[in-house]
Amino acid sequence: DTDEYDHGKSIVMRNVKDNSEKIVISASEGFGIDDYVISPDGQYFATWEISVGISGGLTGSRSRVYSSKAGGEKNLIFDDVATPGNPVRYPLAITNSGEIFTDKFLPNSGNGYGYGMETANFIGTDKKKIVGMENGDYSTQPVLSPDGKKLAFASYNGNSGAGSVVTDGIRRAIISPNTVGILDLSSLEKSI
Numbered sequence: 346d347t348d349e350y351d352h353g354k355s356i357v358m359r360n361v362k363d364n365s366e367k368i369v370i371s372a373s374e375g376f377g378i379d380d381y382v383i384s385p386d387g388q389y390f391a392t393w394e395i396s397v398g399i400s401g402g403l404t405g406s407r408s409r410v411y412s413s414k415a416g417g418e419k420n421l422i423f424d425d426v427a428t429p430g431n432p433v434r435y436p437l438a439i440t441n442s443g444e445i446f447t448d449k450f451l452p453n454s455g456n457g458y459g460y461g462m463e464t465a466n467f468i469g470t471d472k473k474k475i476v477g478m479e480n481g482d483y484s485t486q487p488v489l490s491p492d493g494k495k496l497a498f499a500s501y502n503g504n505s506g507a508g509s510v511v512t513d514g515i516r517r518a519i520i521s522p523n524t525v526g527i528l529d530l531s532s533l534e535k536s537i
Contacts, residue, residue: 352377352395358415369415376409382436385493389414389443389467391422391436403452408433412445412467422469427452432460438489438496440530443467446475446496448486456519459483464533475528477535481508484522493530500526500537 346354356370356378369390372378376394383390389412396407410423422445425433432449439445444467449460462478465471481503487496501508501518508518524537 348377352379352397354378356381356390356392367416370411370413370419373409373411373419376407380435382439382489384439384441384443385489385491386441387415388441389439391439391445392419393435403427403433404429406452408435410434410436410445410447412439412443412465412469414443420468422465422472423447432457434463437462437487438493438530440493444530446487446530449480456515458486459516459519462487462528464530473533475533475535478528481510481516481518482535483526484518487528495530496528498526498528500524500535502537 354372355368358367358369372394376396378392379395380393392411394409404427406427408425411419413419423434427433432451434447435450437446437448445465447463451457460480462475484499487498499522501522502524510517527536
């Protein structure tokens with residue numbers, strides 16, 4: 346059940362044995378679910394919800410990140426307005442303890458991802474930027490390890506200058522990654 350922007354109204358769990366369905370998360374009023382991630386144990390969800398602005402693009406839209414347990418109440422973690430030059434957050438991963446990892450995305454700008462990672466606890470009361478995972482430090486969307494303890498990604502080590510420098514409309518870290526990085530989700534330390 347998606348709208349014209351392909352935003353969903355809910356996330357549904359389907360039992361393949363009896364074909365029954367159960368809504369586990371519903372979008373907030375006026376918002377649609379653009380993306381979501383699930384913890385490796387299947388207990389925690391982080392959703393990215395969008396309320397599209399007048400232009401139809403993300404610029405001028407509202408962007409929210411929520412956390413929830415299957416069938417439980419949602420916690421509003423981040424609430425951003427997409428304005429030119431101002432990145433919004435979206436979920437990359439959620440761990441088996443409910444810790445959320447987000448990336449910053451610059452709307453309507455081509456390769457808009459990779460503007461800095463943050464983490465938040467399940468209810469959003471403890472948020473922090475991750476040192477070493479700022480704009481220009483990584484290239485690809487990090488992938489969560491099957492055990493939920495690390496993120497792997499293509500990285501940029503700065504050997505050819507600042508990774509945030511834009512060449513032909515693309516940041517150096519995005520176009521010229523030169524290492525593989527691992528982020529330990531417990532210590533928040535990056536290794537290359």
